[in-house]
Ligand SMILES: Cc1ncc(C[n+]2csc(CCOP(=O)(O)OP(=O)(O)O)c2C)c(N)n1
Ligand code: SF4
């Protein structure tokens with residue numbers, strides 16, 4: 001099976017990240033891994049642009065925390081046949097160094113691919129903890145005076161069964177495949193250029209020469225370890241999912257096809273909570289459910305949107321391109337979703353009556369959600385209003401799901417208010 005990248009890739013011309021991204025796809029092909037068995041975790045930086053080009057599970061986290069995320073996935077996954085691959089820059093590796101050391105020490109089954117272009121590419125070429133002595137950067141015109149970390153060396157010392165360093169030139173597919181294949185923790189550092197900053201400030205510098213000046217070598221370093229973490233070690237511990245187990249299938253639901261819902265409102269107005277309650281209600285009605293939250297990093301201001309899928313069958317793709325239902329309870333939610341609504345040529349738009357629905361091919365119903373349930377209750381009220389009309393799942397399931405919340409009383413009021421929302 002061919003593991004085709006989506007193209008074109010987003011990097012600047014000549015960027016070393018091309019070689020690694022292409023090489024990784026080829027290495028996966030070489031190993032015969034299936035896309036659904038790969039979980040790609042990407043760090044912040046230009047390195048993190050890669051995830052949307054890989055046709056597998058991807059997670060993009062905070063700067064320096066990709067190894068921590070990979071660790072969480074490994075520890076939480078029952079299925080240890082999944083391959084967790086972390087893509088991180090030298091900047092991310094500096095910020096999250098301890099996570100790498102812990103992964104190596106505990107011998108977690110992860111592969112970390114360090115894109116070492118020796119500086120912070122995405123933010124304009126600042127020095128990182130891996131910048132070599134005298135390698136010129138935006139922040140150090142003559143380059144640092146102290147040596148950057150020897151990452152493969154440190155991870156090796158911490159107990160990694162496999163670490164390696166390669167120069168990002170030619171074809172590195174086999175080097176990547178070797179690191180990927182290792183059971184347990186592996187780290188491969190690829191030394192490469194950021195053409196926009198690294199080469200601009202250090203014209204003519206050769207990667208091989210840089211390495212020589214550092215007194216470091218390419219190669220691989222190994223330990224024999226057969227103690228990598230296995231999910232069986234968790235036997236006897238409870239999982240957060242256990243808390244949901246008792247609810248499953250409590251209500252009957254006759255849904256035959258998946259329903260995708262976009263809920264849009266304002267931050268701080270209970271949108272994500274309402275979406276979670278709908279998702280939980282779906283689960284206690286015996287459905288498969290996915291829920292995503294989309295909001296600005298400021299969290300407490302701006303829009304807040306959630307995407308929920310309710311399905312009688314397994315959900316393989318959690319994206320929503322063409323929603324069946326869009327529920328909008330504030331102007332910020334409307335503006336954030338206006339393009340999706342305008343592109344709808346079927347489905348349903350449920351919108352607060354204080355707002356003007358844009359041109360859309362969807363059927364439009366408006367209701368007095370903000371007036372009846374207040375700004376904090378409007379999202380849940382609108383969901384209940386929709387459920388009463390379409391009977392996708394019983395409103396009782398929504399009430400049940402609200403009952404476990406610490407604000408259950410006000411939530412039940414919001415759901416009850418949905419009976420009075422007709423204009
Ligand atoms: C904790 C934190 N600090 C700083 C930033 C700002 N930031 C975003 S990308 C970036 C540089 C990334 O450099 P690197 O990890 O080497 O990746 P590259 O862009 O070189 O691929 C920085 C500093 C951030 N997002 N989070
Ligand atoms: S800024 Fe540097 S690291 Fe980022 S894509 Fe361009 S060349 Fe690559």
Ligand SMILES: [Mg+2]
Nearest residue numbers: 089090119121
């Ligand atoms: Mg970098």
